[in-house]
Amino acid sequence: MASSSPTIVVFDIGNVLIEWDPKHLYASVFPNRPGAMQWFLDTICTPAWNLEQDGGRTWADGVGTLVAQFPEWRAEIEAYDRRWHEMIPRTIEGTVGILERLKQAGTKVYAITNFSTEKYRESFARFTFLAWFDGVVVSGDERLLKPHAPIFALLCERYRLKASDCVFIDDNQDNVDGARRSGMAAIHFTGPADLRKALQSYGLPA
Numbered sequence: 001m002a003s004s005s006p007t008i009v010v011f012d013i014g015n016v017l018i019e020w021d022p023k024h025l026y027a028s029v030f031p032n033r034p035g036a037m038q039w040f041l042d043t044i045c046t047p048a049w050n051l052e053q054d055g056g057r058t059w060a061d062g063v064g065t066l067v068a069q070f071p072e073w074r075a076e077i078e079a080y081d082r083r084w085h086e087m088i089p090r091t092i093e094g095t096v097g098i099l100e101r102l103k104q105a106g107t108k109v110y111a112i113t114n115f116s117t118e119k120y121r122e123s124f125a126r127f128t129f130l131a132w133f134d135g136v137v138v139s140g141d142e143r144l145l146k147p148h149a150p151i152f153a154l155l156c157e158r159y160r161l162k163a164s165d166c167v168f169i170d171d172n173q174d175n176v177d178g179a180r181r182s183g184m185a186a187i188h189f190t191g192p193a194d195l196r197k198a199l200q201s202y203g204l205p206a
Contacts, residue, residue, distance in 0.1 A: 005202055005203055006164070006165055006166050006167040006184070006185050006202055006204075007107070007108070007165050007204075008107070008108045008109075008110065008161060008165050008166045008167070009102055009107055009108070009109050009110070009166070009167055009169070009199065009204065010109075010110045010111065010112055010155065010166050010167065010168040010169065010179075010184070011095075011099065011109065011110070011111045011112075011133075011168075011169050012111070012112065012113055012114075012146075012168075012169060012170040012171060012172070012175065012189070013111055013113040013115060013123075013130070014113065014114070014115065014171075015092075015171040015189070016092065016095055016169055016170065016171055016189050017091060017092055017095050017096055017099065017127075017129070017130075018088050018090075018091050018092065018123070018127060019088060019089060019090050019091070019092055020087055020088050021087060022041055022045065022050075022080070022087050023037065023041070024086055024087050024088070024089050025079065025080075025083050025084075025086040025087045026040065026041060026076075026079075028086070029076055029079055040073070040076060044066060044070055044073055044076070044077065045066065045076075045077060045080045049062065049066065050062075050080075051114070051145065053116040053118075053119075053140065054114040054115060054116050054139050054140055054145060055139060055140065055143060055144075055145050056116075056117070056139075056140050056141075056142075056143035057116075058118070059081045059116065059118055059119075062081075063077055063078055063080070063081050084119055084122075085122070085126070088123070091127065091129075092192065093192075094191070094192025094193065094195075094196075095189075095192045095195060096129050097192070098192060098195060098196055098199065098206045099129060099132060100129070100132070101205060101206060102199075102204065102205060102206060103132050105205035107204060107205060108134050109132065109133055109134055110133055110134055110135045110136065110137075110155060110159065110161075110166075111130075111133050111135075111136045111137070112136075112137045112139075112146060112151055112152065112155055112168070113136065113137070113138055113139065114139045114145055114146050114175075115138050115139060115140055116140040117138065117140035117141050118140070119140075120138045120140065120141075134159070135155070135158065135159045137151060137154055137155045137158070139151060142154060146170070146172070146174075146175040146178055146179075147172075147174045147175045147177060147178025147179075148178065149178065149181065149182050152168075152178065152179055152182035152184065153182065163182055163183030163184045164183055164184070166184045166185065167184065167185040167186065167187060167199070167202060167204070168184045168185070168186045168187070169186070169187045169189050169195060170186070170187075170188070170189060171188070171189040171190075173188055176188045185202070187199070
């Protein structure tokens with residue numbers, strides 16, 4: 001048994017419950033040109049640019065900003081918004097199963113996600129399990145981002161939780177470290193099988 005025993009499970013969503021990678025889309029935008037695809041994602045539609053939408057900037061503003069800088073890449077930039085769902089080809093079924101078992105066992109389950117307001121709403125309509133949470137904090141709604149402390153504090157304040165009662169799951173080590181600094185136990189997600197073992201080590205019904 002782990003040294004502490006959280007009773008509440010807090011999930012990240014992207015690459016924990018749903019698989020997300022821009023390369024799923026851009027492999028078709030740059031067919032047989034992996035070097036060009038990687039250059040585009042490193043130089044134009046960068047992770048930092050995408051994070052601005054997660055932080056509350058609208059997609060119209062984000063796309064418009066890049067198109068003004070790189071007008072010759074308009075079609076490829078606009079694809080990031082218009083064809084966004086092609087970046088999510090599937091759910092991570094093993095983790096969705098863990099979420100379902102926790103919910104069926106009566107465990108309180110929440111989510112903190114770096115997600116744009118617009119794309120989260122679209123995803124909520126697409127993935128029915130996103131309605132299973134007892135509460136969700138979406139970064140784009142709040143203009144707060146992981147791994148910074150205020151987004152973890154907001155979850156606890158809004159839903160009247162104690163950080164020490166929570167275990168947080170994320171595929172990003174920085175976010176895991178941020179949760180720990182905020183007083184939560186945390187698990188670095190590497191796959192459903194290891195996640196199940198880690199949750200069971202806390203006595204949780206995964």
